[in-house]
Amino acid sequence: MSTMHDVAQRAGVSLKTVSRVVNEEPSVSERTRQRVTAAIAELDFRPNAVARNLRTGRTGLVGLALPRLTQPYYSTLAEAIMREAERHELTVLIELTDGDAEAELELAREHGPHLGGLLMCPLGLSDAQARTVAQTVPTVFMAERAYDAPVDRVAMANQEGLRALVGHMVSLGYTRIAVLGADHSGRPDQAAAHLRLAGYRDGLREAGLPYLPELVHEVGTADWNREAGAAGVRLLIERGIRFDAVVAFADSMALGALHAVQEAGLRIPAEVAVAGFDNIDDARYSYPALTSIGPGTAQIAREALTLLIDRMNGTATADTSRLIVADFDLTVRESTLGGMSAWGGA
Known part of the structure; x- marks a missing residue:
């Protein structure tokens, strides 16, 4: 099945340009629009529910909140998530929190209304704060700690x-x-x-x-x-x-x-x-x-995005939480x- 990335390559334009054409945004020249439309027809591309909403609105932009990037695991995870997000035609915004609870909470409050979803490696959040984050924006935690909150979690073994x-x-x-x-x-x-x-x-x-x-x-x-x-x-x-x-x-x-x-x-x-x-x-x-x-970093990225897209599309029950433990080798x-x-x- 063709993806938005395939269309961008065929038309010789950026992923964002294809997104603008798919969403009928006006900021695209008619010549470019025709080229993209022709590529869509040639490849029989059919935008999914997430891609159809890839505007500046909530659905196309995913936040990734990490404590820091100086630890190699977090930088490796960030790359894996960005590559996985590209497969789903999602854009990733990376924010650093230093593992501070107030920074993690403020990030959700400030950026949550503009995000389609949030992936977070929380360190400082309390159960109550985790609940607030989950109620603010569709959220998946990549965390070892279990939370008494309706938030999905992907963990290591x-x-x-x-x-x-x-x-x-x-x-x-x-x-x-x-x-x-x-x-x-x-x-x-x-x-x-x-x-x-x-x-x-x-x-x-x-x-x-x-x-x-x-x-x-x-x-x-x-x-x-x-x-x-x-x-x-x-x-x-x-x-x-x-x-x-x-x-x-x-x-x-x-x-x-x-x-x-x-x-x-x-x-x-x-x-x-x-x-x-x-x-x-x-x-x-x-x-x-x-x-x-x-610890299965690629699997963690893949499972986290899958759970998050469920939340973004409204196909996951809001008041429940799911846990996936990645395989290790x-x-x-x-x-x-x-x-x-x-x-x-x-």
Whole structure:
């Protein structure tokens, strides 16, 4: 089936120009209008319910609210969503919130009336605030925290992924597995950290290994970045805590950990194995290449847009909430296997 993008290519015009023709807007020359109309006829293009309303009104513009773009996962997710949105002839407006509840709420209040829908990675919203957002604009959360609000949510398999990662480490003979990124504050905005720590505990329990608090490191920052990962490993070494593996709650921290382990003169993975979570592109090109959990970013983008379009078209029940948990995969590389190919790591 032809898309608006196909029509734009055939007519040699932009996607927005096709949108203007489809919606019978006046700001298109007659010559261009005829060219687009001919391409529509040749391709037998039939605008869907969303594309028919792709004006400056609510339906064609989708907001994407992210805490920050400095963390590679969020920038990767943003690209996946924009590519998926293009398939549906939707335009994406990206806003940064720093994970602040008031910023997240104000974004919905200020831009909601002009948006067809909103995709958000909320960190600070309370249940009441989440309810307000959902009532202001059709909304889908991409979040690990569950909300008592009528809002659809797409989440990662945080706990299951970490359990699999610990199981992989144990299967290779590692038994003193340090973890970077834990949070013991109980704050709702740290739901991902809580779930990943629970998965770490699950993996140890299944392997019959004890949970050792001295191996669990809180990074003390909202950013799971390289600096935090390196600092965590250095602290373990300074304290004389023995460990033979490191599991970081984000690849960025794992890359910092790789640096600090090698800085200390330890061989990876002969003396210390390292693994992360997110499977960002940098994981393939680190030295050694990083074993990581892929959280299904493309699926998260696809499912979130599907749920949102349902909301935008009025085909989803307003007072209910739906949850989709994306599939994860474990990509094994040299940081745990030392170049062995038996696991088919990429």
